[in-house]
Amino acid sequence: MWQLAFRRIAIGFLLVWVVSVLIFAITQILPGDAAEIRLGQDATPESLAALRREMGLDRPAYVQYLVWLERLLSGNLGVSVAGGATITSLIEHRIGNTLFMAGMVSAIAIPISVTIGLLAAMFPGGLIDRIVTAATLGLVAVPDFLVAILLILILSVQLNWLPAVSYLSGTESFWQTLRAMALPIATLVTVVAAQMIRMTRAGVLNVMNSPYIEMAILKGVPRRRIILRHALPNAIGPIVNIIALNLAYLVSGVVVVETIFAYPGLAKLMVDGVQSRDMAVVQACGMIFCTTYIVLILVADIAAILSNPRLRHPK
Amino acid sequence: MTALLEVRDLWVSARKDDGSDQPIVKGVSFEVKPSEVVALIGESGSGKTTIALSALAFTKPGLEFTGGEVTLQGTDVLTMPRQEQRKLRGRRVAYLAQSAAATFNPALKIGEQVTESSVLHGILSQEEADRRAESLYRALELPDPERLGRRYPHQVSGGQLQRLMAAMALCGKPNLLVLDEPTTALDVTTQIEVLKAIKEVIREEGSAAIYVTHDLAVVAQIADHIVVLYNGAIQEQGPADQIINRPTHPYTRRLMAAVRPPPAAGEDAETDEPGQQRPPALEAKSISAGYRIASSGKPLALVLRDVNVAVKRGQVVGMIGESGCGKSTLARVFAGLLPAMGGEIALDGQALAPSLKDRSRDELRKVQIIFQMADTALNPRQRVGDIVGRPAQFYLGLKGEAKRKRVAELLQMVELPAAFAYRYPQELSGGQKQRVNLARALAADPDVLLCDEVTSALDTIVGANVIELLKSLRRDLNVSFVFISHDLSTVASFADEIVVLYAGRVVEQGPVNQVLSPPYHPYTRLLITSVPELRVGWLEDSMTTREAAAGIARAVEISAIGCPFSRRCPLSIEGTCDSELPPIRTPSPGHQIACHRSLGEI
Numbered sequence: 001m002w003q004l005a006f007r008r009i010a011i012g013f014l015l016v017w018v019v020s021v022l023i024f025a026i027t028q029i030l031p032g033d034a035a036e037i038r039l040g041q042d043a044t045p046e047s048l049a050a051l052r053r054e055m056g057l058d059r060p061a062y063v064q065y066l067v068w069l070e071r072l073l074s075g076n077l078g079v080s081v082a083g084g085a086t087i088t089s090l091i092e093h094r095i096g097n098t099l100f101m102a103g104m105v106s107a108i109a110i111p112i113s114v115t116i117g118l119l120a121a122m123f124p125g126g127l128i129d130r131i132v133t134a135a136t137l138g139l140v141a142v143p144d145f146l147v148a149i150l151l152i153l154i155l156s157v158q159l160n161w162l163p164a165v166s167y168l169s170g171t172e173s174f175w176q177t178l179r180a181m182a183l184p185i186a187t188l189v190t191v192v193a194a195q196m197i198r199m200t201r202a203g204v205l206n207v208m209n210s211p212y213i214e215m216a217i218l219k220g221v222p223r224r225r226i227i228l229r230h231a232l233p234n235a236i237g238p239i240v241n242i243i244a245l246n247l248a249y250l251v252s253g254v255v256v257v258e259t260i261f262a263y264p265g266l267a268k269l270m271v272d273g274v275q276s277r278d279m280a281v282v283q284a285c286g287m288i289f290c291t292t293y294i295v296l297i298l299v300a301d302i303a304a305i306l307s308n309p310r311l312r313h314p315k
Numbered sequence: 316m317t318a319l320l321e322v323r324d325l326w327v328s329a330r331k332d333d334g335s336d337q338p339i340v341k342g343v344s345f346e347v348k349p350s351e352v353v354a355l356i357g358e359s360g361s362g363k364t365t366i367a368l369s370a371l372a373f374t375k376p377g378l379e380f381t382g383g384e385v386t387l388q389g390t391d392v393l394t395m396p397r398q399e400q401r402k403l404r405g406r407r408v409a410y411l412a413q414s415a416a417a418t419f420n421p422a423l424k425i426g427e428q429v430t431e432s433s434v435l436h437g438i439l440s441q442e443e444a445d446r447r448a449e450s451l452y453r454a455l456e457l458p459d460p461e462r463l464g465r466r467y468p469h470q471v472s473g474g475q476l477q478r479l480m481a482a483m484a485l486c487g488k489p490n491l492l493v494l495d496e497p498t499t500a501l502d503v504t505t506q507i508e509v510l511k512a513i514k515e516v517i518r519e520e521g522s523a524a525i526y527v528t529h530d531l532a533v534v535a536q537i538a539d540h541i542v543v544l545y546n547g548a549i550q551e552q553g554p555a556d557q558i559i560n561r562p563t564h565p566y567t568r569r570l571m572a573a574v575r576p577p578p579a580a581g582e583d584a585e586t587d588e589p590g591q592q593r594p595p596a597l598e599a600k601s602i603s604a605g606y607r608i609a610s611s612g613k614p615l616a617l618v619l620r621d622v623n624v625a626v627k628r629g630q631v632v633g634m635i636g637e638s639g640c641g642k643s644t645l646a647r648v649f650a651g652l653l654p655a656m657g658g659e660i661a662l663d664g665q666a667l668a669p670s671l672k673d674r675s676r677d678e679l680r681k682v683q684i685i686f687q688m689a690d691t692a693l694n695p696r697q698r699v700g701d702i703v704g705r706p707a708q709f710y711l712g713l714k715g716e717a718k719r720k721r722v723a724e725l726l727q728m729v730e731l732p733a734a735f736a737y738r739y740p741q742e743l744s745g746g747q748k749q750r751v752n753l754a755r756a757l758a759a760d761p762d763v764l765l766c767d768e769v770t771s772a773l774d775t776i777v778g779a780n781v782i783e784l785l786k787s788l789r790r791d792l793n794v795s796f797v798f799i800s801h802d803l804s805t806v807a808s809f810a811d812e813i814v815v816l817y818a819g820r821v822v823e824q825g826p827v828n829q830v831l832s833p834p835y836h837p838y839t840r841l842l843i844t845s846v847p848e849l850r851v852g853w854l855e856d857s858m859t860t861r862e863a864a865a866g867i868a869r870a871v872e873i874s875a876i877g878c879p880f881s882r883r884c885p886l887s888i889e890g891t892c893d894s895e896l897p898p899i900r901t902p903s904p905g906h907q908i909a910c911h912r913s914l915g916e917i
Binding site: 222233 | 470
């Protein structure tokens with residue numbers, strides 16, 4: 001079993017490396033290099049060449065890649081084109097915000113989703129199940145920006161309960177921060193929970209057709225214990241996977257929601273980076289997103305392996 | 316004596332998609348007295364499981380009780396409140412399912428599953444339940460009873476799981492046991508063990524039982540009272556002795572006839588005249604093969620060792636042995652699904668590439684395989700016509716009208732209506748599905764058909780019909796068969812030659828009537844004496860007279876040195892059998908026995 005887990009981890013490292021090559025290659029292919037961007041319209045060929053030499057852009061691509069990789073690993077990513085702050089400090093600030101948001105959303109969404117999913121699976125076709133299925137199906141079909149705008153319309157514009165914008169200056173108290181973030185959190189919880197509920201329900205129901213569940217019924221085991229003790233342990237794999245996918249989405253895929261609420265998160269930093277053609281920021285954000293994705297999927301895979309007694313206790 | 320369970324005029328219906336009800340059980344009445352074993356016998360679809368489950372007030376999804384009463388110790392269980400029904404299950408009535416492998420939850424430890432019911436119902440504390448489970452493991456002759464409870468289901472064998480399920484059912488000391496084909500999926504040798512264990516435990520515990528099965532010979536060993544069912548209605552019921560020895564209803568007689576006669580030397584093999592010096596249709600020469608190939612290219616678990624088998628043109632070679640003996644592995648080696656590690660496969664005297672990938676299309680066409688699970692071998696999204704037509708097109712290039720005609724012809728050959736071409740597999744019964752598999756294999760116009768346990772998953776009567784079909788096809792088509800089964804009687808009725816495999820080696824082979832008459836290899840003798848006979852008391856007789864009693868329970872172990880059977884063999888010679896390969900003795904031409912004992916001794 002450990003061999004299996006280690007192999008997964010090794011593959012994870014390999015993937016992160018492949019991603020770094022891809023990200024570097026893509027920014028190389030884009031027209032215009034960092035020197036052109038920095039000098040802008042008034043570049044003369046001489047000043048361009050001078051700046052390229054200074055920035056090391058005249059060296060072969062693989063050398064540039066290695067230099068970039070070394071900087072990436074040591075956390076020294078240089079200075080941002082706009083603003084002039086170091087990229088590392090920019091990211092440090094934003095990553096905190098993003099992780100805080102992702103953490104709050106997961107802390108609310110995961111327990112709620114798993115509970116609702118299990119409730120729906122307990123009596124398939126019953127009233128609760130039908131309501132849950134219809135509601136989640138509807139929510140899965142609605143794009144996140146629409147949910148966000150609807151929530152703003154109702155809770156901020158009409159009822160005036162919560163602020164529509166979540167801009168943080170860094171001086172707010174914890175409660176002020178929470179209040180500012182309430183709407184984006186609510187939006188994201190709605191979006192992620194729908195998927196997780198559906199997957200939990202499907203995963204458990206899939207197991208509920210097994211002969212061993214029928215046996216549990218015939219042993220007189222109460223419904224709730226059947227779901228929690230007999231079905232859930234066999235459905236852990238798919239559930240953990242969908243949770244991991246949604247967590248990854250919370251870190252990297254929330255650009256639209258962050259933009260709508262003007263929340264200073266990592267995804268918004270990347271979008272701003274693209275607008276100001278700040279390649280170093282885009283590369284760094286890309287690396288962080290991809291690595292998060294890989295790490296979370298890896299964790300889910302390993303959790304699925306650990307939850308399987310056949311792998312945990314070989315013959 | 317008042318009845319423990321009384322079923323009166325029970326009706327169960329299936330709700331169809333259009334909302335109408337189709338009765339599955341039609342007015343069945345019978346009773347179970349305390350400490351009596353009542354057998355429900357019939358084919359699949361006879362409603363026997365549905366009736367048995369009514370004692371637990373349970374129906375499979377899609378079915379519902381539509382009439383009658385099921386009275387357990389004076390109360391009707393069908394009209395009880397849900398909570399009361401739940402308390403009844405596992406405490407007063409316990410259930411044993413057919414496939415223990417599927418019925419044990421893979422994620423939970425055995426001990427928890429065995430004791431769960433009695434602890435939940437408050438009959439025993441967890442400690443008492445654990446102690447009781449341990450004593451049941453001992454009574455059921457399970458290995459390592461102290462630590463068994465801490466293992467997971469996948470860590471014990473199929474026969475052990477089946478006995479563990481008996482422990483699970485008995486742990487809460489129920490008044491009534493419902494046993495649903497508890498030995499059907501087992502090898503003959505394991506079946507005896509489980510039957511014996513169940514019978515003894517039932518007697519000691521004094522509980523009554525409903526025993527559901529399609530196998531009359533098994534019923535004869537265990538039942539006091541027999542209820543014969545057909546199509547949801549009782550055909551005949553009475554004391555076991557009367558039903559078995561003096562059946563009155565024609566359906567019961569038909570069931571008796573379908574019971575395969577105990578294996579005996581068959582009629583003389585008609586063919587096989589000398590002068591036929593053509594090479595065999597398919598031949599295995601010193602084949603060795605195994606699974607889990609290591610990176611070095613060598614298998615970690617060698618299953619077949621030095622196997623020599625020749626399938627003559629137009630002949631049927633039956634292959635027998637318990638599960639784990641390598642029968643299916645040999646079929647997979649023949650088909651090229653599992654490349655052999657050593658040795659050679661020859662088709663018509665020409666060497667065949669070990670792997671499927673390297674065989675030509677015509678070589679592939681000549682060897683076709685049919686699997687045990689008719690269900691899973693058919694693509695549920697393809698119509699029968701496409702399934703059967705595909706090989707006809709692939710191998711023989713038939714298209715359009717010619718292909719359609721060929722499919723109709725093939726379906727007729729396997730005795731299915733031509734209109735079945737437009738059906739999907741799930742619209743067919745198990746026997747019909749297996750016929751489609753057969754038609755699919757025949758569509759390639761093969762020289763050799765590899766049949767891997769093709770009737771094992773089917774009912775007695777349905778299985779017997781499929782065998783009849785195979786026999787007639789063999790006469791008409793001049794196809795050779797490799798017929799794999801753990802059921803000796805089926806093999807004996809169909810094969811010309813028998814190969815007995817044990818732990819990946821051929822221990823005996825030869826013409827049917829010679830293999831099935833003395834001298835026997837000790838393993839062949841064990842297999843033959845393990846087939847239940849259709850008579851009351853056979854189980855007890857065989858347990859007392861059996862010289863091999865010590866050897867039955869053991870699992871098949873594969874070993875590299877000595878005679879593979881030595882550890883279970885009653886005639887084993889210490890120092891010889893466990894260290895040296897046995898010599899091959901030939902009592903008559905074509906008959907080989909691998910044994911250290913002389914022919915006189917065996």
